């Protein structure tokens with residue numbers, strides 16, 4: 465079976481244009497929500513993924529695989545690896561484009577086993593936009609930024625309005641998060657610029 469997927473992006477796209485307020489290369493991106501399974505500090509068994517802005521519309525993320533992330537003994541669960549890519553790609557979209565967006569489609573290509581104790585170095589890049597559709601892709605390398613590629617991913621994020629989160633999510637938790645974010649000026653007034 466061939467590993468080759470169709471052309472990417474699958475439609476004509478505009479080149480990605482980073483938002484004027486996008487953080488500069490080298491900026492550590494921090495946690496967008498303490499209870500996020502991908503990056504949150506309050507989720508003990510979570511991925512605790514950490515991200516930094518790279519050059520040329522990229523975000524570099526890394527996380528270390530713990531026993532809580534196992535599928536087979538001693539090996540990372542593929543679904544958790546997909547989660548790491550969802551987070552890394554979402555971080556690139558949210559921080560570089562500063563548009564609230566959700567994952568519409570996520571394709572993962574598992575190329576090497578990822579052992580417990582290893583660290584995955586993920587480079588996520590913006591590939592292009594077509595209206596509300598945002599195409600992104602990423603490679604995850606084992607144990608070093610120039611290590612062998614273990615997992616690759618492609619994703620389609622779809623830009624949404626804040627009502628996506630207020631209608632379908634937890635309004636009380638959003639209010640609490642908004643209050644905390646006001647203190648670090650991540651949001652302005654009532655207007656969310658990036659994903660909660």
Ligand SMILES: CCCCCCCCCC(=O)SCCNC(=O)CCNC(=O)[C@H](O)C(C)(C)COP(=O)(O)OP(=O)(O)OC[C@H]1O[C@@H](n2cnc3c(N)ncnc32)[C@H](O)[C@@H]1OP(=O)(O)O
Nearest residue numbers: 496550551554555558559566567568569597622624658659
């Ligand atoms: C700093 C921030 C850091 C944040 C990191 C967090 C990362 C984690 C991100 C997530 O995991 S988000 C949670 C998982 N995703 C969801 O729960 C989304 C659930 N799905 C939806 O809510 C809706 O299906 C969605 C908003 C994606 C789209 O519904 P809409 O009614 O708004 O739009 P529509 O269905 O018309 O789709 C818009 C366009 O996208 C296309 N599209 C949507 N889903 C697609 C799909 N799966 N495959 C291909 N194309 C798709 C669709 O064909 C269409 O193309 P055109 O504009 O050309 O007509």
